Amino acid sequence: MSKQTSVERYEAKFPGSKERFARAEGLVPRGVAHDAWQASPFPLFMNQAKGSHIWDVDGNEFVDYFGGHGGKVLGHAHPAVVRAAQEQLEKGVQFGTNCDLMLDWAGIIQKLVPSAELIEFTNSGTEAIMLGVRVARAYTGRKKIVRFQFHFAGAYDAVTVGYKKPFQVSVSGGVLPSAVEDTIVLPMNEEEALDQALRSREVAVVMVEAAGASSGVVGIKPGFYRTMRDLTQKYGTLLLFDEIVTGFRYSPGGVQAAVGVTPDLTTLGKGITGVMPGAGAIVGKKNVMEMFLFKDEEWNRYKRVSHFGTFNANPLCAATGVAYLKLIATGQPTQEANRNARKLRDGMQRKLDEREIPGCVYDSNFSVVHVYLGKCDLQGECDRVVCVNALKDRPSDVGEALYRNFALHGVKTAARGFDLFVSAVHSEADLEKTIQAFGRNLDTMIEEKVLR
Structure with a gap:
């Protein structure tokens, strides 16, 4: 046999x-x-x-x-997180308005993440990416975005290129060419390529998985963090760190806290609750995040970045998020x-x-x-x-x-x-x-x- x-x-x-x-x-x-x-x-x-x-x-x-x-x-099933979820289930999981726990949750994130001057909660990491691109385009008045080869950024149409070869072709059927025509894909760690892409001053945002492609499979050379920050500031482009995996895992404040480079925007996802479903956030500098503010009628109708979501900052995710991040905050x-x-x-x-x-x-x-x-x-x-x-x-x-x-x-x-x-x-x-x-x-x- x-x-x-x-x-x-x-x-x-x-x-x-x-x-x-x-x-x-x-x-x-x-x-x-x-x-x-x-x-x-x-x-x-x-x-x-x-x-x-x-x-x-x-x-x-x-x-x-x-x-x-x-x-x-x-x-899985950390006792403090389970207890927080059980207690909140008894009280309700969706109120259709703000709850006290949202303030506690946002407050912890603000203390931990250097770029988090203001926090906009979402339902997922993919939604945070989508809003990050949208707010960057609205703030800068520019269309183009820069991504890096092999970097993953979820299911939003505009970022479905760059993850797999050939890099300029979407990983999904049904994505229109027009959805990705303003997405530039560059090799990682190459200063000249990034400088050349930004020189035209047409790029709204440079997006980067904060520890490198696919959670650090292809890493970022230490000096390139400062290179990205310097070049984006030089050309009036926003810098976005995708910390959906690295946020609260790399360090309590993510990669940005560890390397000392603060982006304009940061996307967070599963890590803000310890993977209670239905949570994410786009956080960032106050002047950029003010694109979400309500102002006069003309602003609200033509310039403001709108955002909806039935489960944004829902009490269940907020409760588990507070419990989880309090533990993470100890380091x-x-x-x-x-x-x-x-x-x-x-x-x-x-x-x-x-x-x-x-x-x-x-x-x-x-x-x-x-x-x-x-x-x-x-x-x-x-x-x-x-x-x-x-x-x-x-x-x-x-x-x-x-x-x-x-x-x-x-x-x-x-x-x-x-x-x-x-x-x-x-x-x-x-x-x-x-x-x-x-x-x-x-x-x-x-x-x-x-x-x-």
């Missing part, structure tokens, strides 16, 4: 997920509710999570490294998550080195660990913090194999197993289990000739 392949073992170990996925394909287009959940040969169905662990419908327990798409620095959770990430990074790197597999396990100065498998152009000069070429070698079959084999060893990652979001509540046992699972993962991929 021949040895089972990893795909066969996966199908045998997760029969409940396999059966549910077959049903889902007849109910939900593509069988998943989010493109990033698609997995080979099928995604896992989960029904419970607590702390750093998550359980599937077959009762299998995993160490979770996806953590609400990166927003759960304190893990301890981000420190612990970063420390855990370094331990995981170093342990996984040892597994690569022991097998003499070309590659690197690195971070971008915060608690997301990335796996790069392939020969490095830097030939030993890399500091294993900022990788500038990792997205060149991310074959889908390798990512699928990483995910699948991690799952077989009790580790849950995103559907491409290259990236692990580490939390403050991952234990030493969790980290060691993951390091050992990575080693076995590599062995299987060598055996199945995924790695050559």
Whole structure:
């Protein structure tokens, strides 16, 4: 009898997920509710999570490294956040007007995030991006926006270019050419390219994932933060940091607080509540955010940036946001998550080195660990913090194999197993289990000739 392949073992170990996925394909287009959940040969169905662990419908327990798409620095179902949600559910979740908790929530964000002179709450990170572009265009009177290669910014039409090659083509059907014709996509870390793009003074905003593309897979060189700030100020362009993942994870005040560069606008998302659904925010300098103000009739009708949203600053999200951010504000959770990430990074790197597999396990100065498998152009000069070429070698079959084999060893990652979001509540046992699972993962991929 021949040895089972990893795909066969996966199908045998997760029969409940396999059966549910077959049903889902007849109910939900593509069988998943989010493109990033698609997995080979099928995604896992989960029904419970607590702390750093998550359980599937077959009762299998995993160490979770996806953590609400990166927003759960304190893990799943933190007692303080759960208690806040339960108490607010008894009082109501949508009042159709302001609530006291909105003031507390906005106040904490204002104290933590350097650019947050004023806060406009939204229903999601994507909506925050949409409003960020809109308010930048309204404030500057300009049309064009600048994005960087491989940077992700959600589902808003204008930012669906730049994420994948060819960079000037939207990642989605149905996006009109006119929606993206004013979006300029540039290589990261290249001062001359940015200077040339801004010289015409037609660019409203430069948008950047604050730790680099795809949560730091391709990092930002430290000096380039100041370059972006100096050039945007020189040419009258706004600078927007997308801190939907990095806000409250990189540091309590995000990347901007850590690197000492304050943008004009910042987008926040899942992290402002610890991933209670229905929350986001666009925050920024007072003079820019005043585009949302009501003034005279002419201003209101022709210049003001309007914003609606049934669940904006709803009491449930505000309650959990206050509870979550009070814990984040101490600084301890981000420190612990970063420390855990370094331990995981170093342990996984040892597994690569022991097998003499070309590659690197690195971070971008915060608690997301990335796996790069392939020969490095830097030939030993890399500091294993900022990788500038990792997205060149991310074959889908390798990512699928990483995910699948991690799952077989009790580790849950995103559907491409290259990236692990580490939390403050991952234990030493969790980290060691993951390091050992990575080693076995590599062995299987060598055996199945995924790695050559």
